[in-house]
Amino acid sequence: MELTHRHYAGLLQGLVVLLGFSLTGFLGYALHAEQQRLMTQEFNQEYLLRVDSFKQNVLSHLATLHSLAILFETQTYVTKPLFKRVSAELIAYHSGIQALEWAPRVVHESRAEFEQEGLNHHSHFSITERHSSGAMQYAAERSEYYPIQFVEPIYNNEIVLGFDLLSDMRRKSTIQASRDLALPLATSSLKLVQDPKGHSAFLAMRPVYLDSPVTVLEKREHILGFVVGVFKVQALIAQSKLGKNEGDIAFTIKDVTEQTAQELHRDGTLEAGTPPVIAWIEVWGRDWQISATPSAQFIASRTSAMPYIVLVIGFLSTTLTVLYVRLLYRKQLAIAQAVRAKTYELDKANAQLQVLTQVDGLTQVSNRRLFDLQLQKEFRRAARISSPISLLVVDIDYFKEYNDRYGHIMGDECLRSVAQALNTLAKRPCDVFARIGGEEFVFILPDTERVDSLCDQCLEVVQGLKIRHEGSDASKFVSVSIGGAVMRPSSHESAEIALNHADRAMYTAKENGRNCAHIVNLVKPNSPQVPMSIVD
Numbered sequence: 001m002e003l004t005h006r007h008y009a010g011l012l013q014g015l016v017v018l019l020g021f022s023l024t025g026f027l028g029y030a031l032h033a034e035q036q037r038l039m040t041q042e043f044n045q046e047y048l049l050r051v052d053s054f055k056q057n058v059l060s061h062l063a064t065l066h067s068l069a070i071l072f073e074t075q076t077y078v079t080k081p082l083f084k085r086v087s088a089e090l091i092a093y094h095s096g097i098q099a100l101e102w103a104p105r106v107v108h109e110s111r112a113e114f115e116q117e118g119l120n121h122h123s124h125f126s127i128t129e130r131h132s133s134g135a136m137q138y139a140a141e142r143s144e145y146y147p148i149q150f151v152e153p154i155y156n157n158e159i160v161l162g163f164d165l166l167s168d169m170r171r172k173s174t175i176q177a178s179r180d181l182a183l184p185l186a187t188s189s190l191k192l193v194q195d196p197k198g199h200s201a202f203l204a205m206r207p208v209y210l211d212s213p214v215t216v217l218e219k220r221e222h223i224l225g226f227v228v229g230v231f232k233v234q235a236l237i238a239q240s241k242l243g244k245n246e247g248d249i250a251f252t253i254k255d256v257t258e259q260t261a262q263e264l265h266r267d268g269t270l271e272a273g274t275p276p277v278i279a280w281i282e283v284w285g286r287d288w289q290i291s292a293t294p295s296a297q298f299i300a301s302r303t304s305a306m307p308y309i310v311l312v313i314g315f316l317s318t319t320l321t322v323l324y325v326r327l328l329y330r331k332q333l334a335i336a337q338a339v340r341a342k343t344y345e346l347d348k349a350n351a352q353l354q355v356l357t358q359v360d361g362l363t364q365v366s367n368r369r370l371f372d373l374q375l376q377k378e379f380r381r382a383a384r385i386s387s388p389i390s391l392l393v394v395d396i397d398y399f400k401e402y403n404d405r406y407g408h409i410m411g412d413e414c415l416r417s418v419a420q421a422l423n424t425l426a427k428r429p430c431d432v433f434a435r436i437g438g439e440e441f442v443f444i445l446p447d448t449e450r451v452d453s454l455c456d457q458c459l460e461v462v463q464g465l466k467i468r469h470e471g472s473d474a475s476k477f478v479s480v481s482i483g484g485a486v487m488r489p490s491s492h493e494s495a496e497i498a499l500n501h502a503d504r505a506m507y508t509a510k511e512n513g514r515n516c517a518h519i520v521n522l523v524k525p526n527s528p529q530v531p532m533s534i535v536d
């Protein structure tokens, strides 16, 4: 029982731990996941918004080249002031433009004339190229040139005047592709002639043709020149929302058009463990890839301690609940033990009380109460199984005289001795010997039909005590008279009948001179009653 209880308590604690920890873990994880999801969602939205702003900014800057190209397509002769005016106006609205340029096609035969014309506007004008040392020099002879004729603003850009775009490999390949395809194209990242710091920059070229050539040959024949835009990636970023970065997003912009990606810009360091969000934009024939991750600052500002608080509270409350269950269990155990101890004491007291209620205080043999109970019980049992039962009533002879002569205390002593002596004769567990009156005792003998021997033993043990009794006419020692009734009761007969018969038989024994027994055998009602007597 106790084991089951302990198992039950252990099981309950295990369940509380399992449920508490699982629930806490699940809740903490769910909160964390939800927080992550919201953060990623917010980051993606914010990031894509900034990328879109950047893209719009780049495209609107590039679109200025179309506006400028229209000038060359519609005017037969564009003067330097006209170019300056239109360009300045475009730049005023697009401050991310580093420079707008016009690079006409100049065949070698016209080089001298072109340079002469240029000298009208700028001293030392010539078609130039860059030496491997970085210094500008007079351009080597080739069949055609695309030198920068006009540039706006001129400030800080004088050096590019006369610079032949065909002299540089990257510019050359873009120019030729743009010319042959009649497509505006951007170059890969390159170092600007006018920017010794070498910030990432690119040129965008818009071809301008005479008429509308169709074939590549026609395009090569009819090309007038290129409207060129010079852009610094950094400036384009700064003008868009991508440039309003306050350190919350780390991003890189790479030109991935060719096999080897070229980094154009880097802002912060991408978080190593976080997969970056990637967006692509197409910039006049070039593919730019923008990768971003939320910065540690962004993550920190959107991460609350709530999941951890929930975890701590959950684990704590689970532990407290388990401790409480343990406490309850121990209390219950202590109560159960106390109850058991009390029950044991109570049972013991009850047993003692039971003995007290069934034992005669003076003689310590069974009392009248027990006799009555046992008589009813054994009588019913005998009737049920048709078994014989015998009753012997034993009465001390002349006990009044004994009391009178020897006093009450001696009388009590005599009663005790006689009772103890007779009690030894009730040998079987089912036999009952009880004191039912002052000096009157009784034997209940279940399953007994022959009592002669027991009667003899009774007379003998009492006589054997040799308690002197001068006042007795029956014997010089204390003696007893015995009345017995033997019967096989039927269910309608009451136990009192047997007791009456035994009582009457006892009086017969008294009449017969005392110190003898008289038995009434009721088993054979017609058989004569056989009196018995023993006289000392």
Ligand SMILES: Nc1nc2c(ncn2[C@@H]2O[C@H](COP(=O)(O)OP(=O)(O)OP(=O)(O)O)[C@@H](O)[C@H]2O)c(=O)[nH]1
Residues within 6 Å of the ligand: 362, 395, 396, 397, 398, 399, 400, 401, 403, 407, 408, 409, 410, 411, 412, 415, 437, 438, 439, 510
């Ligand atoms: N000492 C003592 N005497 C008791 C006790 N109970 C009853 N008696 C006495 O027992 C005596 C019984 O006397 P009786 O009924 O006249 O019977 P008897 O004197 O034995 O005469 P017979 O039975 O005819 O031989 C009375 O004097 C009671 O006072 C007891 O507990 N202690």
